Amino acid sequence: MSNASDLRYVRYEKSRENEYVAAMRQLISKDLSEPYSIYVYRYFLYQWGDLCFLAMDDKDEMVGVVVSKLEPHRDGPLRGYIAMLAVREEYRGRGIATKLVRMAIDAMIERDADEIVLETEITNTGAMKLYERLGFLRSKQLHRYYLNGNSAYRLVLYLKEGVGAIRTGLVDPYSLPPSVPGLPDARGEHSHANMGSLV
Amino acid sequence: MLPNTEVRVPRPRMAQSAPRDITAEFTKAASKLNTGQLVKDETFTLFEAVGALEIMDSKMDSGYIAPGENLAQALEDDYDVRRPLTPEEVVGLMDQLLCHEVAWHKGHPLSQTLFTSIYLDKLLWPVPRTMEDARFDRVPSDSPLVSLVLRAYCLALVKACDLVHVRVATEYYYEEEDFVSQLYNRNLLSAFSISQFHHLLDQAVTWVSEQTDIDQKLKDAIHCRLVFRHEFLSALDQDIEVLETRSTANFSSCITQLQPLTETVALGKPVPEAFSLKIQRKLASTVPPRPMVNVNSNDALAHLKRLCQDAIDMQQMLDYTGPSNFKTAVWTLLSRKPQPSIYIRCLLQALIVSNMTILGVVPVKELLSDELAELVLPANILLEANTDEVEVPSDPRFQIAQKMDGFMKRFAQPFVDTVRCACLNRCRIRRTVCHTLIDWDNLQMEAEEIDLELRTLSGEPPLQFQGGEPTWSFPLSSWAYHQKLSQFRLILQMGFELSIYSPEELPGMYWYLSHICSTHLGHIDRIRTFTVAARKRDLMSTGDRSGNSSQKASAFHRSFHALERLTTHIIAVDAFAIALHALYVVLSRHKVLPFASSPQAYSTDRLRYEIRMKPFIPITLPELVPYDEYQREAALEGDSDTTILERASKAIAEARKAWEATLANGAFIDDPSGPSQPPPSAIEEDWKRDVKNTMRACIGTSLAIEAVKKALSATSSHGGKPLNLEVIVPEVGSKSRWHDWWVVPQVTEKKSKA
Numbered sequence: 045m046s047n048a049s050d051l052r053y054v055r056y057e058k059s060r061e062n063e064y065v066a067a068m069r070q071l072i073s074k075d076l077s078e079p080y081s082i083y084v085y086r087y088f089l090y091q092w093g094d095l096c097f098l099a100m101d102d103k104d105e106m107v108g109v110v111v112s113k114l115e116p117h118r119d120g121p122l123r124g125y126i127a128m129l130a131v132r133e134e135y136r137g138r139g140i141a142t143k144l145v146r147m148a149i150d151a152m153i154e155r156d157a158d159e160i161v162l163e164t165e166i167t168n169t170g171a172m173k174l175y176e177r178l179g180f181l182r183s184k185q186l187h188r189y190y191l192n193g194n195s196a197y198r199l200v201l202y203l204k205e206g207v208g209a210i211r212t213g214l215v216d217p218y219s220l221p222p223s224v225p226g227l228p229d230a231r232g233e234h235s236h237a238n239m240g241s242l243v
Numbered sequence: 244m245l246p247n248t249e250v251r252v253p254r255p256r257m258a259q260s261a262p263r264d265i266t267a268e269f270t271k272a273a274s275k276l277n278t279g280q281l282v283k284d285e286t287f288t289l290f291e292a293v294g295a296l297e298i299m300d301s302k303m304d305s306g307y308i309a310p311g312e313n314l315a316q317a318l319e320d321d322y323d324v325r326r327p328l329t330p331e332e333v334v335g336l337m338d339q340l341l342c343h344e345v346a347w348h349k350g351h352p353l354s355q356t357l358f359t360s361i362y363l364d365k366l367l368w369p370v371p372r373t374m375e376d377a378r379f380d381r382v383p384s385d386s387p388l389v390s391l392v393l394r395a396y397c398l399a400l401v402k403a404c405d406l407v408h409v410r411v412a413t414e415y416y417y418e419e420e421d422f423v424s425q426l427y428n429r430n431l432l433s434a435f436s437i438s439q440f441h442h443l444l445d446q447a448v449t450w451v452s453e454q455t456d457i458d459q460k461l462k463d464a465i466h467c468r469l470v471f472r473h474e475f476l477s478a479l480d481q482d483i484e485v486l487e488t489r490s491t492a493n494f495s496s497c498i499t500q501l502q503p504l505t506e507t508v509a510l511g512k513p514v515p516e517a518f519s520l521k522i523q524r525k526l527a528s529t530v531p532p533r534p535m536v537n538v539n540s541n542d543a544l545a546h547l548k549r550l551c552q553d554a555i556d557m558q559q560m561l562d563y564t565g566p567s568n569f570k571t572a573v574w575t576l577l578s579r580k581p582q583p584s585i586y587i588r589c590l591l592q593a594l595i596v597s598n599m600t601i602l603g604v605v606p607v608k609e610l611l612s613d614e615l616a617e618l619v620l621p622a623n624i625l626l627e628a629n630t631d632e633v634e635v636p637s638d639p640r641f642q643i644a645q646k647m648d649g650f651m652k653r654f655a656q657p658f659v660d661t662v663r664c665a666c667l668n669r670c671r672i673r674r675t676v677c678h679t680l681i682d683w684d685n686l687q688m689e690a691e692e693i694d695l696e697l698r699t700l701s702g703e704p705p706l707q708f709q710g711g712e713p714t715w716s717f718p719l720s721s722w723a724y725h726q727k728l729s730q731f732r733l734i735l736q737m738g739f740e741l742s743i744y745s746p747e748e749l750p751g752m753y754w755y756l757s758h759i760c761s762t763h764l765g766h767i768d769r770i771r772t773f774t775v776a777a778r779k780r781d782l783m784s785t786g787d788r789s790g791n792s793s794q795k796a797s798a799f800h801r802s803f804h805a806l807e808r809l810t811t812h813i814i815a816v817d818a819f820a821i822a823l824h825a826l827y828v829v830l831s832r833h834k835v836l837p838f839a840s841s842p843q844a845y846s847t848d849r850l851r852y853e854i855r856m857k858p859f860i861p862i863t864l865p866e867l868v869p870y871d872e873y874q875r876e877a878a879l880e881g882d883s884d885t886t887i888l889e890r891a892s893k894a895i896a897e898a899r900k901a902w903e904a905t906l907a908n909g910a911f912i913d914d915p916s917g918p919s920q921p922p923p924s925a926i927e928e929d930w931k932r933d934v935k936n937t938m939r940a941c942i943g944t945s946l947a948i949e950a951v952k953k954a955l956s957a958t959s960s961h962g963g964k965p966l967n968l969e970v971i972v973p974e975v976g977s978k979s980r981w982h983d984w985w986v987v988p989q990v991t992e993k994k995s996k997a
Contacts, residue, residue: 061278076244079302079531080293084245087292090281113289127245149845164244171244176745179844181854185741187420187670188350189246191533195670196246197743202850208857 051107053143055151056089056096064098065089067106075130078191088113088127095124097147099131099140107132110144114152120212121158124149129171142174149178149201158207163189163196175199245293296531303531305524320519322361324379327386328393328514330461335511336362337396337468338540339518344400345543346536348407348550348584352423354526355536357404359518362397367429368525374398374439377432387450392465395447398432399440399472405431406479407586414589414666421585421668427526437480444473464507471500478554483593486603491558494551501548508540546584552925553583557591559924563605566614567805568911570662575910575930577665588666595666596659607655614658618725618809619718619770621802622781622795624701639700646700650693650719657686661726673737676730677858683727684862690720706776716773721766724864728763731865732816734858735759740983745839746972748855749986750827753820754877755868760817762865764810771806774799801912808908815901818894819937819985822944825891828879829951830988833966848874884955891948899941906934933982940985947990954992969993 056064065085073079089096092113099108108131117123126148131140152160163186164171172182180199189196202208276282297303308317328336340363343356357363362379371377377398383390408431412424448469451462478493523532538546553576560572573595577583583591599607612626620626628643635641657679664675694717697703705713735756738744744752778799830836840846849870853860859867868876879887910930954966971989973980979989 078244078246080245081295081297081300081303083292083295083297084289086281087283087289090283129244153845162244163246168244173839176839177841177844179840179846179851181745181748181846181851182743183854183857184674185670185743187417187668189420190244191246193350196244200854201846202854203845205850205853208853208860211861 050102052100053147054098056093056098058093068109071106071109071132072128072130095148095151097144099144107135108140108144110148112148114155114157118212120210121207122156124152124157124160126162153203158204160201162199165190166195166197305532318521318524320361320521322516324362324365325384328388330457331512332514333388333393334464335513336517338508338511339513340400342538342540342543345546346538350422351536352425354523355533358522359520359535361517361519364522366397370430374435391450392447395443396472399444399476401432402440403476403479405433410482411585411589414592416585416589417671437476440476441473444469461510464510467500467503471497471504491555494554497551498548501544505544550584550587553587556925559926561602563602564914565912566610566617571910572926573662574665575926579929582669592663592666595663607659608651611651611655611658615722617802617805619722622798625697643697643700646693646697657682670741673734673741676734680730680858681861683723687720687723687727690723694719721770724766731759736984739986742975746837750824750831751877753824757817757820757824760813763813767806767810774802811901811904811908815898815905818898818901819941822891822894822898825887826948829884829887830970835966835968835970837972888948888952895941895944902934902938902941936982937985940981940987943981943987947988950990967993
C-alpha cells in the first residue's frame, strides 16, 4: 500500500479525455448506485472540466475523482454542485475524498460561488460525515430520490452572507393538476422538482 | 451523488413525414468532431443529459442484443405457460405475484415487479378485447389448476392493480417518489367489470373444493388465496363510496384471509423460471434495464395487512365533528409508522376533499366558517351575516356578507390544503409547508385588508390597553397568523423527524421552537382578550333577546374551550423545548455534545444559521431573529450552568404537567350534542400513544438533566476538570429515541479506562 505522499492530485485535462474518462467511469460505476451514460460525463467535463479533480497513485492510476459544476440557480445565486465523488475502496480512510472535495470547493470559491449543494444517499454515512465536517448542513430530505428507492439528503454550504435571501423562481406545490393515469408524467414534474438544483 | 431518473420524457412527435436514412450524413458530420467534444443545445439541461441512454450498451439499452445472441432467445423465454403445475407451485406462484404486487404498491415500477411475470405478460399482451382473450395461451392448458385457478387469480390481481392505479393517478402524488404510474402501453383490464372477475374466482373456488386428489392443506391454502383476491377486489372497488356504505366488511375479511395465507406460505413452491427480466426488453419504455425487486413474503403480507387496517381505521374520521377534530384525525392517521401506503394516502385525499366538499358532505366553506367560529369569531355577525336574509345592498350586513364571501372563496382552498398536505410523503410535507408558509404570509396581509374593511362595516369598538392606542381584533388576519405559526412549528418539528439538524444545531433549534411557541402563546392570548371583550359586550346588549342567548353562550364556550386546549398543547411543546434547549446549551458549553462540523469547515455559524432559517427569511411576521440576537439567546450568554440547569429542571417539570393535561384533554373535542362518550377509536389510541411517547421523552430528559447536574457537581469539587460524560444523540427509529420530534440526549457517565 502506497503512502499518502505517493498520491498526486490533478485537475482534469481535456487533452487527456480518452484515458481519464474511461478510468473515471470505471471508478464511479463501481461506487455509486446510479448508472450514468457517457453523456452525463461529457455534460460536466465539457462545461466544467476545471471543476473536476483526480487523485492518481504512484503508478498513475486513478484512485479518486470529483465531478462538479457551477452556474446560476434559477436566476438566483451562483450555485456549485458536486455531482459525483468516488474513491477506490482500498484507498479509503486516507482523506482523499476530503482533499478532492476541498479542491473543488476552492476552485468554486475562486470563481465567486455563492453556495454549494449536493445530494447524498441517506445510507451513505461516510459521505455525509465528510461533507458535514466541511461545514455543509442538511437542508432537506428527498423521499426515494434514487432509482434503488433510497432517500437522500440535500446538503448545502453557503459561502457568502445573504445567499438565503436571494430570490429564485418558486414552485407552487399545488399549482399543477394531477398526472394523467397511464401516462408517464409528461411534465417531468417530479424530477424537475427534485432536480431543482441541477437544472 | 447525482440522481438518475426514470422519468424519461417522451419528446412530442413531429408531424409525420417520410423517414429517410441519414446514417451517411450523420457519420460524415460526426467524423469532424473530436472525441469528447460536446454538441449541445443552449437549453439542453443536466436533466436531459441524465435521461440520455447509450444505445448498444447492455447496461443502458434494454433492447441490446449481444453479438452471437440469438434474437428469439434474447427476447423470448422457454417457459411453457401451458405446462401443468403442482398445487404447491400454484401456491408458490400466487405468493410470488403477491410480493411483486406489494413491491409495486411500495413505489417500484411494474417493469421490475409484476411485469416480470411471464404469465401476466401472456395475459396482457396483446391487449385482450374480451375476458375470454385474457388467457395465457390461445390453446388453454389442460390443467384446470393453470387455466382456471391460476388464471382467475392473475386476472383478479391485475384488476386490483387497475383500481389502485386509477385511485392513485387521480390524486396528488409524486411520480417515482410515491408511485410509478407507467403501464408500458399495457392495460390493466380496466374495461372489465368486477363481477366478471368475481365470477371466475367463484368458479375456481368451486373447482378446488371438488378436487379429491389434492391434499386438504393445499386446497385450503389455494382457497384462502382466491377468497383474499375476491375480497380485496371488492374492498378496492368500494373506493370513495365508503362515504355512503360505511362498510369495513371487505377489508376486514381480507385481514381474516391473510391469517391462513400467512400460515401456508411455507407450503408453496416458488417457480422462479416463471419470471423473467427479458420482458423488460419488450415493454415500451426508455428506461435502462433494471433488476427485479424482491420483497419477501413477510414484508409483503405485513404491508397488505397494514393497508387493510388503515382502510378500516379510516372509518373513524369519516364523521365530521368540527374542524379541530377533523384535522387531528387526519394528521394522526397519516402520521402512523410506517406511513400509510400511497393507495391509502390517495384514497384519504379524495375523502378529505373532493369537489370542494369535505368527507362528501361538508362544503369547504363551512369547514372554514366552523374553524373561524371556533378560534376567532364565535357567534359573530361576520359569520352570521347572510345575503339571503338581508337583501338591501346598502345594509352593512349585506356588505359584510359579501366581503366574507370573498374571503371564504379566497381562503377555503389554501386552508383545506393545510389539512390535505398530511397525505404527502413525510419529506414532501415539510418541503410543501416551507413553500405554503410564504403563501400564508401573503394571505395574512390580504386578510388584514379585509379586516380593516369589515371593522368599519361591523362598527367593532376598539380596546385600549394601558392607556395605549385603540386596538382592534383583526379576526381574519389573526386566524391566518395562527395558521402560519402552526406551520412554523411543524417545519421545525418535521426537521427533527427527518434528521435534518446536526447535533450542534440542537440547542439553537430547540430555542427557536420555544421562541415560536411563546410568540404563538402571546398571539392566542391576544385572540382570547378580544373574544372575552366580545362576550362581555354581548352579555350587556342581549339581555332582552333570550332566545338566542344559550346558543351564543355555547358558541363562546366552544371557542374558549378550543383556545384553552390549544394553549395547553403549545405550553407543553414550549416547556419541553425550553428544557431541551437548556440541557443542550450546557452539553455544548462543556464540549461533550458531538459535533458534525470541524474547525476546518468552510462555513461559519452565521452562514449555517442563514441556511437553517432560509424558509423563514422571506416571512414578514414573525420577523426573523437576527443572528447576533439568536446567538446570544440560544447560547444563554451570561447565565451560569447552575442557573441553566435549574431552568431545565423547572421547564421539564412544567412540560410533564402540560403533557399530562394535554393527554387528559383527549384527542378530540366531545360534541355535546352527539352520542355520549363514543368508544375510543384506533386513531384516538394512536394519538394517545404519541402523547405518551412524548411524556416518556420528558422523563428521559429529566434523567439526562440530573446526570449532568451530578457530573457538574463532581467536576466543581475536582477543580474544573472536563465533564466526565458521554453523550449520544439517538437516531430516529432507535430504541432510545422515544419520539421523533424530541431528540433527548443519552447522557451517561464515561467509564474510566481500565
